Amino acid sequence: MxxxxxxxxxxxNNKEGYGTMSVPIAQxxxxxxxxxxxxxxxxxxxxxxxxxxxxxxxxxxxxxxxxAQLEGGAGxxxxxxxxxxxxxxxxxxxxxxxxxxISDKLYGGAVTLLTHTIKRFGISAKVFKSADASDLEExxxxxxxxxxxxxxxxxxxxxADVEKIVEIGKKTGVLTICDNTVASAALFNPxxxxxxxxxxxxxxxxxxxxxxxxxxxVERDGLAEFFKENSQRYYNFTEPDTSYHGLVYTDVPLxxxxxxARLSLLRDIGAxxxxxxxxxxxxxxxxxxxxxxKHSENALEIAKFLESHPKVKSVNYPGLESSxxxxxxxxxxxxxxxxxxxSFEVESYDAAKAVIDSAKLFSVVVNIGDxxxxxxxxxxxTHSQMNEEELVAAGxxxxxxxxxxxxxxxxxxxxxxxxxxx
Ligand SMILES: *Cc1c(COP(=O)(O)O)cnc(C)c1O
Numbered sequence: 163m164x165x166x167x168x169x170x171x172x173x174x175n176n177k178e179g180y181g182t183m184s185v186p187i188a189q190x191x192x193x194x195x196x197x198x199x200x201x202x203x204x205x206x207x208x209x210x211x212x213x214x215x216x217x218x219x220x221x222x223x224x225x226x227x228x229x230a231q232l233e234g235g236a237g238x239x240x241x242x243x244x245x246x247x248x249x250x251x252x253x254x255x256x257x258x259x260x261x262x263x264i265s266d267k268l269y270g271g272a273v274t275l276l277t278h279t280i281k282r283f284g285i286s287a288k289v290f291k292s293a294d295a296s297d298l299e300e301x302x303x304x305x306x307x308x309x310x311x312x313x314x315x316x317x318x319x320x321x322a323d324v325e326k327i328v329e330i331g332k333k334t335g336v337l338t339i340c341d342n343t344v345a346s347a348a349l350f351n352p353x354x355x356x357x358x359x360x361x362x363x364x365x366x367x368x369x370x371x372x373x374x375x376x377x378x379x380v381e382r383d384g385l386a387e388f389f390k391e392n393s394q395r396y397y398n399f400t401e402p403d404t405s406y407h408g409l410v411y412t413d414v415p416l417x418x419x420x421x422x423a424r425l426s427l428l429r430d431i432g433a434x435x436x437x438x439x440x441x442x443x444x445x446x447x448x449x450x451x452x453x454x455x456k457h458s459e460n461a462l463e464i465a466k467f468l469e470s471h472p473k474v475k476s477v478n479y480p481g482l483e484s485s486x487x488x489x490x491x492x493x494x495x496x497x498x499x500x501x502x503x504x505s506f507e508v509e510s511y512d513a514a515k516a517v518i519d520s521a522k523l524f525s526v527v528v529n530i531g532d533x534x535x536x537x538x539x540x541x542x543x544t545h546s547q548m549n550e551e552e553l554v555a556a557g558x559x560x561x562x563x564x565x566x567x568x569x570x571x572x573x574x575x576x577x578x579x580x581x582x583x584x
Contacts, residue, residue, distance in 0.1 A: 165232055165348065170448050173227030187441040188212075188220040206407075209412065216432050222440040226378070228447060232347040232362050235380035236237060237417025238423050238524075240440060244343060244363020245271050246433035247377030248310075251361050252276065254423045255396065256307040258284025263294035263301055263336075265311035265554055267320045270545040272341065275553065276310065289555070292322035293486075307336045307395065313494070314345040316530060316556045317487045317540045317564045318477050318505050321490040328356040335392035342401055344491050344503055344530070345369070348454040349495045353382045359419055365502070366531030370446045370453050374439040381419040386412045453533070453569065458501030461567040462574065465504050466577045470530070472581045475507040475561070502567035503530060505540075508583075511560040514539055518563060521580035523575060527566075535568035537576055 174185050193212045195201035200475035203209040212218045222240045230238040243249050246386050254453050264287045276287045290298040290310045301349040309331050311322045331338035339359045346367040352360045364376035389399035389412050406425055411418045465479035480491035480499035492498040509515050527569035541560045
């Protein structure tokens with residue numbers, strides 16, 4: 163089925179329940195069991211069904227199924243935010259003494275989480291260059307549990323060499339995890355290229371209107387076989403889980419990665435998505451492909467305008483032929499479209515501040531993927547927790563301005579930027 167069709171129908175049968183066309187919000191904490199045996203069966207996974215909204219919820223379940231289908235995955239797990247999706251994806255495979263490999267081009271929140279916070283849990287992160295993965299394989303050892311990267315990175319707007327990363331992951335038997343937030347499921351599907359696990363902040367393009375925080379983890383089909391083949395590394399999936407009465411995940415005919423994340427991490431740490439946010443995301447996902455097309459078309463027009471402007475030193479947008487990522491955008495992304503994210507360089511920090519303060523249609527906001535156009539200075543906001551060295555490595559300067567192009571008419575946005583730059 164095509165994505166546009168899945169986005170509207172996936173995971174929901176309107177002949178069940180009350181027959182409502184809109185997916186109902188199951189605004190409930192818990193569920194009544196038929197009897198004691200039914201309850202026991204649910205806990206023992208002999209029967210599947212909702213138990214408690216921290217673990218599962220019928221509205222969230224529709225979103226999980228729809229999203230898994232959109233990404234071409236076997237299963238999905240919604241969580242409360244993109245950050246918790248990243249944390250759960252890592253904590254699902256790594257523990258004290260382990261390490262992970264992370265891309266040099268990541269979202270600021272992912273950098274602090276993966277280099278500082280998880281260090282406190284004894285998991286260390288080593289950095290590799292995602293543009294060509296030339297230093298990836300040499301850094302992998304028998305304690306390496308995951309390779310984490312962003313398909314289209316925020317805010318550097320760099321595209322990873324997905325094929326090379328996947329090739330090394332497969333060769334060494336290390337799980338690949340791709341944060342696909344910025345490209346979105348409309349432009350790119352990492353699983354089609356062999357990636358094992360996909361995470362998203364659904365707060366961005368999936369929501370598209372800046373009205374809900376959410377995160378999701380999607381896994382490809384066949385991870386049980388992968389864990390069995392690499393059981394020395396992934397013994398948590400092939401050996402009994404003493405916290406779940408000795409369950410061996412690879413023995414269960416359900417998508418293994420999200421099963422373990424749900425039964426152990428969501429159960430114990432509890433960053434569950436509210437049913438209301440799942441419902442909001444079910445509304446917005448219906449128009450995801452339409453919106454991302456328009457965001458991308460607008461952004462290309464604006465990137466071309468900026469490139470021709472004398473006060474703009476350089477423009478970074480993978481849809482521009484001048485971009486070092488142009489070829490990758492053509493290869494990986496639907497119709498070579500490249501989302502609504504643009505960054506550009508001006509002469510000085512003061513010039514960057516002046517543009518941000520003078521733009522009227524652009525709101526000064528750290529979010530991305532909203533229908534409203536946004537502008538931000540990454541070095542002093544989203545990436546202010548990074549030191550000088552980390553900033554340089556991430557390609558963020560004090561003269562960088564980032565735009566998230568919305569759904570307004572591009573003529574108005576160009577006029578606004580023209581004034582702001584004058
Ligand atoms: C925003 C973002 C996140 C974090 O998501 P939240 O929903 O804000 O927690 C993670 N990765 C990327 C690429 C993002 O843009």
